[in-house]
């Protein structure tokens with residue numbers, strides 16, 4: 069087999085595919101993907117330009133429509149997800165908003181789980197109703213609420229599992245079955261599980277959205293997003309919307325993410341091993357009220373997590389005694405783990421959701437989501453687990469000193 073023969077690709081396993089899938093070398097034979105930082109493209113003659121616009125030939129036109137570096141990322145993400153097609157977007161929110169806005173119209177109905185990333189919640193609660201879309205929120209873990217909400221015709225369902233920040237697990241297969249009976253497409257925000265641990269399309273979902281800013285870059289550098297699904301829906305519904313509204317990913321950011329993908333499973337597996345160790349430490353640490361990690365047997369939906377995820381993930385949620393004062397004392401005592409609202413980074417980060425990411429949600433709704441004043445979200449990084457545990461012990465000591 070020659071080096072350019074791609075016939076063996078079908079048998080490649082995931083670790084190989086995240087390095088090689090979708091790579092199209094140019095005539096220079098470069099090792100690494102080139103970055104095509106160009107806004108436009110030129111044609112050999114006027115006829116070629118005309119044929120490109122009629123669709124008779126395929127030729128890049130303009131980077132808002134498509135770009136070779138962005139296309140390489142889209143091919144590799146689709147391959148990793150097991151999706152027919154992918155469109156990369158400028159941010160994760162660009163992915164979520166395009167997936168929903170391209171699909172719905174005035175008079176439609178959207179059902180969403182209430183435990184959503186803050187901006188996703190805003191789109192469903194505030195933006196869609198302005199355009200005449202009826203939106204309904206349900207407690208995502210309550211199948212009776214889903215059944216009730218999906219007892220009438222619905223255009224789309226949006227959910228996130230594990231959810232931010234309380235790591236609730238939603239039954240993607242069961243919700244998809246109900247949604248399809250109501251005529252809805254199911255859009256899953258798969259950021260927390262990452263493509264390494266959960267494949268929503270295989271569970272029955274129709275569309276998967278990512279903030280590539282999180283584990284896919286995973287090193288805190290660039291913003292980006294992706295929407296994955298069936299080729300026909302991407303081509304006919306999503307693509308006209310993203311092309312004409314301008315939600316394009318920068319080729320440079322696409323290139324950074326291609327580099328991130330090369331080590332995605334290595335990083336996510338190492339982060340998840342750390343998360344499991346840290347969660348075990350936190351479960352026995354003094355001053356801690358609760359610890360939630362989908363890979364621990366005491367997680368309220370452990371059986372479901374085992375069924376639909378192949379790993380526990382890289383996030384841990386825990387609650388300390390002493391409410392906000394306790395949480396702030398704990399976080400301020402940390403010397404290694406940084407305070408940041410980001411997640412999925414190679415560096416460990418803690419967040420106090422009640423005063424940051426979820427501060428705009430009213431206190432009663434926040435309490436209903438299980439987010440208390442003592443709740444801390446921990447995005448576990450690649451540091452040595454013992455160094456993380458030593459740092460968390462500083463937090464526990466500060467709690468004890470209150």
Ligand SMILES: *Cc1c(COP(=O)(O)O)cnc(C)c1O
Nearest residue numbers: 159160161185257259279281292
């Ligand atoms: C970060 C995040 C988003 C938004 O992604 P951006 O890249 O910040 O726009 C959406 N959903 C979830 C679950 C996220 O964590």
